[in-house]
Amino acid sequence: MNVLLAIIVAIAFVIIAPLLGGLFMGCDRVLTARMQSRVGPPILQPFYDVAKLWHKEKAFNNPVETIFTTAYLVLMVLSGVMFTTGGNILLMVFALALAHTFLILAAYAANAPFSHIGAERELLSVMITEPVLILIAAGFYMISGSFQVIDLFKTDGSGIILLPGIFVALCFVILLRLRKSPYDISTSEHAHQELVKGVTTSFSGRNLAKVEIAHWFEIVILVSLAILFFTHLLVFSAIMIIVCFSLLLIIDNVFPRVTWKMTMKSIWLITLFLGVLNLVLLGIFGVLL
Amino acid sequence: MYSPELIAILILLLVPVCAAILLAVCKPDIIRNILVGISSVIIIGTSLFLAWNAWLAPISVTIENAEWISTLLFIVELAISLVILGLSLKYRKVLPMILASVQLVLLIILEVYSAGRTHVSQTFVVNDLSLVMILIIGIIGTLICVYALGYMKDYHNHQTGVPNRKRYFFALMFLFLSAMFGIVLSNSLMWILCAWEITTLCSFLLIGYSKTPEAVTNSFRAVWMNIIGGIAFTLALIYLLYIPSPVNLLSVTGMLSYPGSAAALTIPLALIALAGLTKAAQMPFSTWLTGAMVAPTPVSALLHSSTMVKAGVYILVLFAPLFAHTWVGVILALIGAFTFLATSALAISQSNAKKVLAYSTIANLGLITACAGIGTPEAVTAAILLIIFHAVAKALLFLCVGAVEHKIGSKDIEDMDGLLVRLPLLATMMIIGICGMYLAPFGMLISKWAALEAFLTAPLGVVFVSILAFGSAFTIFFWTKWLGKLFMRMNKPPAEKVTLHFSEKLPVVVLGVLVIACCIGFPAIVFGVINPYLDTHYPFFVPGGMELFSFDNVAMIGLMGIIIVLLVLGALFGSKAGKTLPPYLSGCAVDREGRFLGSLGVYKEAQTSNYYLEEYCGEAKLLKPSWVISIILIIIMLGIGILGVMI
Numbered sequence: 001m002n003v004l005l006a007i008i009v010a011i012a013f014v015i016i017a018p019l020l021g022g023l024f025m026g027c028d029r030v031l032t033a034r035m036q037s038r039v040g041p042p043i044l045q046p047f048y049d050v051a052k053l054w055h056k057e058k059a060f061n062n063p064v065e066t067i068f069t070t071a072y073l074v075l076m077v078l079s080g081v082m083f084t085t086g087g088n089i090l091l092m093v094f095a096l097a098l099a100h101t102f103l104i105l106a107a108y109a110a111n112a113p114f115s116h117i118g119a120e121r122e123l124l125s126v127m128i129t130e131p132v133l134i135l136i137a138a139g140f141y142m143i144s145g146s147f148q149v150i151d152l153f154k155t156d157g158s159g160i161i162l163l164p165g166i167f168v169a170l171c172f173v174i175l176l177r178l179r180k181s182p183y184d185i186s187t188s189e190h191a192h193q194e195l196v197k198g199v200t201t202s203f204s205g206r207n208l209a210k211v212e213i214a215h216w217f218e219i220v221i222l223v224s225l226a227i228l229f230f231t232h233l234l235v236f237s238a239i240m241i242i243v244c245f246s247l248l249l250i251i252d253n254v255f256p257r258v259t260w261k262m263t264m265k266s267i268w269l270i271t272l273f274l275g276v277l278n279l280v281l282l283g284i285f286g287v288l289l
Numbered sequence: 290m291y292s293p294e295l296i297a298i299l300i301l302l303l304v305p306v307c308a309a310i311l312l313a314v315c316k317p318d319i320i321r322n323i324l325v326g327i328s329s330v331i332i333i334g335t336s337l338f339l340a341w342n343a344w345l346a347p348i349s350v351t352i353e354n355a356e357w358i359s360t361l362l363f364i365v366e367l368a369i370s371l372v373i374l375g376l377s378l379k380y381r382k383v384l385p386m387i388l389a390s391v392q393l394v395l396l397i398i399l400e401v402y403s404a405g406r407t408h409v410s411q412t413f414v415v416n417d418l419s420l421v422m423i424l425i426i427g428i429i430g431t432l433i434c435v436y437a438l439g440y441m442k443d444y445h446n447h448q449t450g451v452p453n454r455k456r457y458f459f460a461l462m463f464l465f466l467s468a469m470f471g472i473v474l475s476n477s478l479m480w481i482l483c484a485w486e487i488t489t490l491c492s493f494l495l496i497g498y499s500k501t502p503e504a505v506t507n508s509f510r511a512v513w514m515n516i517i518g519g520i521a522f523t524l525a526l527i528y529l530l531y532i533p534s535p536v537n538l539l540s541v542t543g544m545l546s547y548p549g550s551a552a553a554l555t556i557p558l559a560l561i562a563l564a565g566l567t568k569a570a571q572m573p574f575s576t577w578l579t580g581a582m583v584a585p586t587p588v589s590a591l592l593h594s595s596t597m598v599k600a601g602v603y604i605l606v607l608f609a610p611l612f613a614h615t616w617v618g619v620i621l622a623l624i625g626a627f628t629f630l631a632t633s634a635l636a637i638s639q640s641n642a643k644k645v646l647a648y649s650t651i652a653n654l655g656l657i658t659a660c661a662g663i664g665t666p667e668a669v670t671a672a673i674l675l676i677i678f679h680a681v682a683k684a685l686l687f688l689c690v691g692a693v694e695h696k697i698g699s700k701d702i703e704d705m706d707g708l709l710v711r712l713p714l715l716a717t718m719m720i721i722g723i724c725g726m727y728l729a730p731f732g733m734l735i736s737k738w739a740a741l742e743a744f745l746t747a748p749l750g751v752v753f754v755s756i757l758a759f760g761s762a763f764t765i766f767f768w769t770k771w772l773g774k775l776f777m778r779m780n781k782p783p784a785e786k787v788t789l790h791f792s793e794k795l796p797v798v799v800l801g802v803l804v805i806a807c808c809i810g811f812p813a814i815v816f817g818v819i820n821p822y823l824d825t826h827y828p829f830f831v832p833g834g835m836e837l838f839s840f841d842n843v844a845m846i847g848l849m850g851i852i853i854v855l856l857v858l859g860a861l862f863g864s865k866a867g868k869t870l871p872p873y874l875s876g877c878a879v880d881r882e883g884r885f886l887g888s889l890g891v892y893k894e895a896q897t898s899n900y901y902l903e904e905y906c907g908e909a910k911l912l913k914p915s916w917v918i919s920i921i922l923i924i925i926m927l928g929i930g931i932l933g934v935m936i
Contacts, residue, residue: 057867057868058866058867058868059867059868059869059870060867060868060869060870061778061869061870061871061872062776062777062778062869063865063867063869064776064860066863066865066867067856067859067860067863068776070856070859071856074852074856075849075852078848078849078852082845087841087845088836088841088842088845090738090741091729091842091845091846091849094729094730094734094738095729095849097729097765098728098729098849101728101765101769101772104769104773105769105772105773105776107773108772108773108774108776108777109773109776109777109778110777110778110872111706111707111777111778111779111872111897112778112872112873112874112895112897113874113895113897114872114873114874114875115872115873116897117897119773120770120899120900123765123766123769123770123773123900124766124900126765126766126769127762127763127765127766128762130758130761130762130765131755131758131759131762134741134754134757134758134761135754135755135758137741138741138745138751138754138758141742141745142745146836147742147836148836196873196875201872201873202872202873268759272755276751276755279751279754279755280751280752282751283750283751
């Protein structure tokens with residue numbers, strides 16, 4: 001990809017991704033409300049929230065929160081840019097982990113019970129996510145012979161056919177990363193719970209707004225990661241996304257939160273039995289294909 | 290008459306020995322400081338000179354009278370065995386006694402049978418791999434010795450029960466440096482064996498420095514495990530004598546240029562692998578290294594993280610071309626990868642900073658072992674990068690923990706909250722070290738990527754990749770929770786005004802700068818040092834074959850680095866406007882400091898502590914199964930060695 005095109009794509013991503021992510025959150029809130037027989041907020045509510053947060057008074061538990069939340073946002077954007085410009089998927093995974101590290105550090109910095117437990121839980125979920133992301137990178141490498149996203153489009157094999165197990169593991173990880181029940185261990189939409197707001201408890205005003213925007217980016221990144229499995233079936237992927245999204249909402253509303261132990265066990269068992277097994281089989285039979 | 294390179298080599302081997310003798314004799318602190326300073330400058334200068342020359346062209350020199358030196362070294366080996374035997378008798382330790390006697394007998398057998406056949410045409414060989422090791426030993430090693438000057442002063446102020454044996458301590462540290470140079474410079478395997486035994490002895494004596502019952506027990510554990518390695522090494526040499534070969538197999542270059550099939554060498558290779566595993570404290574030998582943490586911190590930094598344990602993996606990486614395409618290599622790699630996984634998980638359950646560092650050291654050595662066992666050029670690239678980055682970052686971390694321990698009186702990570710405010714310099718350096726160990730865009734991550742790329746093309750690659758995926762998830766967990774502690778808002782009173790000795794400050798800062806320099810300079814390391822090395826050892830090596838080192842990716846890593854720098858600058862100079870409020874504590878009965886107000890007017894601190902996942906990652910839970918698995922793997926490795934199976 002030439003540099004100019006890459007820059008244009010990057011700028012487009014930076015503008016469009018938060019809009020998509022925000023809209024996703026808005027739809028989520030409306031649909032969830034309807035499922036619970038409520039009217040719910042306007043679909044643009046997440047944008048109103050962030051706009052309001054942005055103009056609030058600057059306050060924090062620890063001044064380092066400002067820089068850490070900025071780092072979280074910047075690295076999340078970088079990770080997405082790397083991804084959408086067809087860059088390296090492994091670097092994207094590392095950038096994503098680094099971004100989350102900053103969020104966790106910001107939560108630690110408050111040195112207060114609720115945000116601390118949120119930080120620990122968030123750290124756990126980063127730990128739980130990591131193997132799946134690395135296996136995805138490894139799986140794509142086995143298909144295309146490279147970690148570059150762009151090369152994946154040049155190969156004949158399609159992710160969903162060759163790596164179905166890893167795709168399922170990714171779906172579970174998306175559930176965890178979007179902090180949806182039953183995996184909303186580090187924080188959730190609702191503050192009336194034992195964790196208060198978990199990892200984001202100590203943030204307010206602009207810092208919280210940055211965390212929200214970064215989360216929108218993350219949604220888009222994760223969904224695009226899922227789309228990568230459908231390189232030759234892009235239309236089909238659109239249908240799949242809508243199906244998955246509906247499923248996600250239903251799961252979120254039906255299941256109660258599980259403990260972090262249960263989260264770790266269930267997701268890692270899926271990673272091991274579907275993800276690793278998938279790679280093993282691909283390794284054995286990949287030669288034949 | 291002597292070439293400058295040979296003089297440099299002799300300086301590196303002999304100056305530390307002379308310094309050791311002088312340090313053993315001179316009592317006053319001031320003389321010790323001067324001696325350590327002068328010899329450090331000489332060693333650093335010489336190793337830079339030698340490394341520069343070796344970089345221009347690999348050095349290979351021959352000296353006359355090598356037989357005399359061989360005999361002398363044999364006597365040294367016997368003396369070492371006798372010392373260990375004597376101390377085992379004194380402390381009534383049966384197992385070390387038996388093993389040391391076996392070792393003694395084997396050494397004599399080796400000497401008798403090898404008489405007249407030990408002539409090695411090249412005495413010293415310095416290639417790009419030994420160059421890396423020389424720089425690590427020469428620079429990091431001496432910096433740690435300098436650091437020890439200030440540290441030991443404080444150590445004896447804190448540990449009043451421990452007899453002051455500083456002369457003994459420093460003499461051993463310098464003797465050890467000389468032995469390490471011996472391992473990486475010598476070409477003869479007999480000489481390497483002798484240096485190997487000296488490092489075992491130094492480690493043994495230094496672990497037992499404080500002579501407390503715990504230290505004595507742990508030092509004997511270290512010595513018997515290492516003697517197993519010594520025995521394996523000696524057996525490998527004895528076996529090598531019986532392989533008919535046109536080249537002298539008792540030398541590194543001889544073994545690497547063995548014209549026949551590597552299938553003939555699998556037995557000695559498996560034995561050398563076992564020796565490497567013991568030295569590098571891989572499972573099931575990991576307990577000696579975690580036990581060694583009772584030693585003063587400079588010992589842990591020098592012997593047990595940045596140099597001595599590296600000797601184990603150095604030998605493995607040296608013979609990596611032979612391990613490639615043998616099942617011995619694959620099983621060795623499996624042991625390494627398994628160790629990486631198990632010890633990374635174990636590190637989660639530790640709150641003692643030194644133990645976390647010890648487990649993380651073993652884990653990284655495991656990754657290096659895995660790469661060496663696979664033995665492809667990509668894997669060796671990853672292994673060498675890991676050796677470099679780990680040596681620098683881990684030495685820095687040990688030195689920081691040592692200094693912090695003396696300032697705050699604890700090496701428990703739970704006591705390090707708000708360290709950035711309490712001890713800004715040390716905490717900053719610690720942060721650099723921790724980031725260097727696992728975060729993008731720092732070095733370790735680059736090497737993990739290289740390892741991943743190498744694994745993907747290896748036999749059983751998927752297994753290695755999965756192990757790496759889960760293992761690095763564990764490393765993220767234990768490093769991040771440590772890092773989080775350092776940034777915490779302070780709930781504790783600041784430590785009283787503390788001053789850091791100059792001799793402590795200097796090495797810490799220099800190492801901090803080195804960590805960053807290595808991260809920035811990694812393309813230079815790869816293209817300038819590692820690729821030429823691979824070029825000479827792998828006939829079909831294609832430089833630039835790894836995706837990691839493509840321009841785009843290096844540029845992206847660079848971009849990430851620039852972003853981090855900007856963020857750090859933002860943190861230092863950015864606007865700090867805003868109100869600092871007490872944290873949210875459910876609202877009721879809380880004061881401005883963020884404390885709870887009890888019903889009788891007592892203030893209670895809101896306390897937090899990290900997750901340790903004892904239930905899953907505790908030593909009680911994980912150690913025994915890991916021993917069983919790794920012992921089975923070692924038996925398989927030796928069995929395959931005897932069968933000589935090739936891929």
